Amino acid sequence: KNQVEQSPQSLIILEGKNCTLQCNYTVSPFSNLRWYKQDTGRGPVSLTIMTFSENTKSNGRYTATLDADTKQSSLHITASQLSDSASYICVANTGTASKLTFGTGTRLQVTL
Amino acid sequence: DTAVSQTPKYLVTQMGNDKSIKCEQNLGHDTMYWYKQDSKKFLKIMFSYNNKELIINETVPNRFSPKSPDKAHLNLHINSLELGDSAVYFCASSQVEGIFETQYFGPGTRLLVL
Numbered sequence: 001k002n003q004v005e006q007s008p009q010s011l012i013i014l015e016g017k018n019c020t021l022q023c024n025y026t027v028s029p030f031s032n033l034r035w036y037k038q039d040t041g042r043g044p045v046s047l048t049i050m051t052f053s054e055n056t057k058s059n060g061r062y063t064a065t066l067d068a069d070t071k072q073s074s075l076h077i078t079a080s081q082l083s084d085s086a087s088y089i090c091v092a093n094t095g096t097a098s099k100l101t102f103g104t105g106t107r108l109q110v111t112l
Numbered sequence: 113d114t115a116v117s118q119t120p121k122y123l124v125t126q127m128g129n130d131k132s133i134k135c136e137q138n139l140g141h142d143t144m145y146w147y148k149q150d151s152k153k154f155l156k157i158m159f160s161y162n163n164k165e166l167i168i169n170e171t172v173p174n175r176f177s178p179k180s181p182d183k184a185h186l187n188l189h190i191n192s193l194e195l196g197d198s199a200v201y202f203c204a205s206s207q208v209e210g211i212f213e214t215q216y217f218g219p220g221t222r223l224l225v226l
Contacts, residue, residue: 032212043116043202043217044155087153102155 002027004092004103012109017080021106023073023090027099035064035075036089038105044089047075080110115139116218118203124224125193132189133221135203143167144186145215146178147202155202161186193225 003026013019025033032051036044048059052068061084063076077084087105094101116137125131137144145168146158160168164180175191186203203218 042219043204045217046214049212049214089153089155100157104152104154 002092002094002099002101004090004101006088006090006103006106008106009104010107010109012111013080015080015082015110015112018076018078019080019108021075021077021088021090021108023075023103025071025073025090025092025101025103027071027092027094027101029094030068030071031093033066033073034091034093035062035073036091038087038089040086047088077108080108082110082112084108085110116203116205116216118201118218118221120221121219122222122224124226127193127195127225129193130189130191131193131223132187133201133203133223134185134187135218136185137203137205137216137218138184139205139207139216141205141207141216142183143206143213144180144183145204145206146186146188147204147217149200149202149220151199159186159188193223195225198223198225 005024007022034049035047038044048057048064050066057064061078066073087107089105090103092101119134143162145160147155149155157170158172159178161180163183177189180186200220200222202220204215206213206215
């Protein structure tokens with residue numbers, strides 16, 4: 001059964017600090033993995049996408065890593081800002097839209 | 113604004129009623145979707161249309177009927193609403209960017225069935 005598990009479920013950090021969110025996936029076949037940011041009351045917005053051949057990809061202060069052997073991905077946020085407060089959802093893809101498997105997300109709160 | 117828009121944003125209704133949610137995208141995408149996000153924030157695909165044709169129907173009760181009058185619109189009609197239908201419903205559209213298909217989500221419709 002295709003599954004995506006994320007940890008922690010929620011996280012509170014001080015502004016300016018770094019944090020790392022984890023994603024473990026069990027998807028077969030595996031095509032790519034995407035991280036979404038979902039602000040409260042909004043739809044998810046894509047942050048980054050990685051294929052099995054990519055190890056690291058950065059998008060500003062967000063850096064995603066992927067280990068296709070261990071089926072793990074992480075999203076590292078550097079120098080967090082209040083606007084980073086959101087849910088971060090990991091999505092594993094077998095290659096077609098119908099086979100997107102969503103994690104339940106990590107709820108990040110950045111405080112002063 | 114170029115975007116995916118949904119109406120209404122909030123919908124509170126009694127069990128047994130019939131309701132519709134509308135979605136429009138002006139991004140020029142060919143493919144549109146409906147997703148359901150439950151109380152545990154788990155997103156699950158319901159339907160997908162490509163150029164007004166249904167291409168994905170994921171084990172959704174037949175009380176849910178999508179309708180695509182044109183490729184910019186995908187509406188969702190729900191008959192005989194049940195308590196378990198309470199959720200946030202997201203519309204999305206997508207396009208292929210390079211080798212990836214990127215989905216753009218609407219703001220969601222929060223449905224509460226009493």
